[in-house]
Amino acid sequence: MEEMNSNQKLFVPSLPTLWPSMLWGRAKTAGFQPFASANVRYFYFARNAVWLTVKMLGLDKGEVLMPSYHHGVEVEAVIDAGATPRFYRVGSRWDVDLEDVEKKIGPKTKALYLVHYAGFPGPVSEMREIADRHGLPLIEDCALSLLSADGTQPLGTTGDIGIFCLYKTLPVPNGGALTINGPRQYSLPEPPPPPLASTFSHTVSALLQNLELRGGTMGRGLRSLIRKVGHGTVKAANIERVATGTQHFNRDHVDMGMSPLTKRIALAQDLEGIVEKRRRNYFFLLGRLRDVSTPLFNQLPPGVCPLFYPIVVQDKAEVLGKLHAMGIDAIDFWNRFHPACDAAAFPEVGQLRRSIVEIPCHQDLEPEVMANVAAAVREAVKTDRRTRKRAG
Numbered sequence: 001m002e003e004m005n006s007n008q009k010l011f012v013p014s015l016p017t018l019w020p021s022m023l024w025g026r027a028k029t030a031g032f033q034p035f036a037s038a039n040v041r042y043f044y045f046a047r048n049a050v051w052l053t054v055k056m057l058g059l060d061k062g063e064v065l066m067p068s069y070h071h072g073v074e075v076e077a078v079i080d081a082g083a084t085p086r087f088y089r090v091g092s093r094w095d096v097d098l099e100d101v102e103k104k105i106g107p108k109t110k111a112l113y114l115v116h117y118a119g120f121p122g123p124v125s126e127m128r129e130i131a132d133r134h135g136l137p138l139i140e141d142c143a144l145s146l147l148s149a150d151g152t153q154p155l156g157t158t159g160d161i162g163i164f165c166l167y168k169t170l171p172v173p174n175g176g177a178l179t180i181n182g183p184r185q186y187s188l189p190e191p192p193p194p195p196l197a198s199t200f201s202h203t204v205s206a207l208l209q210n211l212e213l214r215g216g217t218m219g220r221g222l223r224s225l226i227r228k229v230g231h232g233t234v235k236a237a238n239i240e241r242v243a244t245g246t247q248h249f250n251r252d253h254v255d256m257g258m259s260p261l262t263k264r265i266a267l268a269q270d271l272e273g274i275v276e277k278r279r280r281n282y283f284f285l286l287g288r289l290r291d292v293s294t295p296l297f298n299q300l301p302p303g304v305c306p307l308f309y310p311i312v313v314q315d316k317a318e319v320l321g322k323l324h325a326m327g328i329d330a331i332d333f334w335n336r337f338h339p340a341c342d343a344a345a346f347p348e349v350g351q352l353r354r355s356i357v358e359i360p361c362h363q364d365l366e367p368e369v370m371a372n373v374a375a376a377v378r379e380a381v382k383t384d385r386r387t388r389k390r391a392g
């Protein structure tokens with residue numbers, strides 16, 4: 001297997017980039033959620049959809065049963081909307097403890113909340129059964145699972161509510177969605193579009209990333225020049241850039257909708273092709289990395305559209321430092337509990353938070369790039385193990 005020279009600098013962004021042709025691509029009919037839903041509302045972020053769900057279902061003042069393995073911003077949105085989160089156990093393989101869910105349902109429980117992790121389906125039919133038995137609504141959080149399915153059942157269609165984030169999987173400037181399943185009708189107002197300047201600024205960043213991805217050293221130089229000019233312009237024009245992917249809920253942005261450009265870009269994508277490429281890249285990493293780190297999942301079940309490859313490491317900071325130095329934008333996945341959740345009660349989740357790193361496997365990464373990514377990760381993880389052994 002080839003080794004990676006650590007002086008070799010790659011450019012592997014964590015998110016897919018925007019190809020200029022995507023700005024004027026023709027809209028295709030999308031058979032995927034949330035686009036195919038008969039009852040959908042779009043927002044700037046998924047967190048807005050979480051907040052509105054609590055209000056819409058009248059969960060405020062009650063308890064929402066949520067997973068102890070969470071991002072934190074979805075918990076913040078639930079609390080800000082007036083509900084109290086209560087947490088259930090998740091095991092070391094991202095497995096929901098259904099017995100614990102059932103045990104924690106009490107007189108104050110108003111809803112069950114399930115998160116599908118990185119495209120991997122949670123036990124949604126079992127959760128549906130529990131919810132029905134107790135007369136509770138089920139919220140399916142697919143913020144990390146756009147385009148993913150459990151076999152042939154698209155994620156987000158079993159719960160009463162599906163929640164999606166668009167910009168983590170597609171090269172769009174913003175976008176979250178709330179789908180309402182079943183016969184219940186809620187007349188939700190269409191939220192106003194975000195500031196044009198914000199959409200413009202995110203779109204230009206994604207285009208520049210594409211330039212660097214395709215243009216090698218020249219693209220990199222050009223991107224850095226344009227960015228410098230761009231930063232100056234943003235400052236001078238006092239442009240309000242509403243950042244995406246941030247860690248905290250901000251009530252000021254709760255009514256902000258999605259930009260029309262997002263829908264345009266999203267519908268021009270070859271969504272089936274994206275799922276295929278992500279699966280191909282994931283399989284490739286699985287094959288190349290399984291001997292240096294025991295995979296969290298040994299296979300990719302049918303229908304899964306992986307958001308990233310979750311690798312288990314011993315020293316996150318060290319591995320992340322090495323990968324960043326090699327140009328791979330690996331991400332520290334979910335290292336903190338929300339303060340409302342008692343970390344000591346969920347030791348397996350604590351361990352997950354200390355050990356999972358996201359390795360990109362998105363649709364922009366061609367097989368040759370993936371070979372370099374795999375080699376870089378092998379090297380970073382191998383030295384991580386050696387250092388640990390010596391320290392131990």
Ligand SMILES: Cc1ncc(COP(=O)(O)O)c(C=O)c1O
Nearest residue numbers: 045046047071074143165176245
């Ligand atoms: C499980 C989960 N739900 C909701 C969100 C909120 O997504 P957004 O950033 O679109 O608000 C996130 C964000 O990472 C998440 O991980």
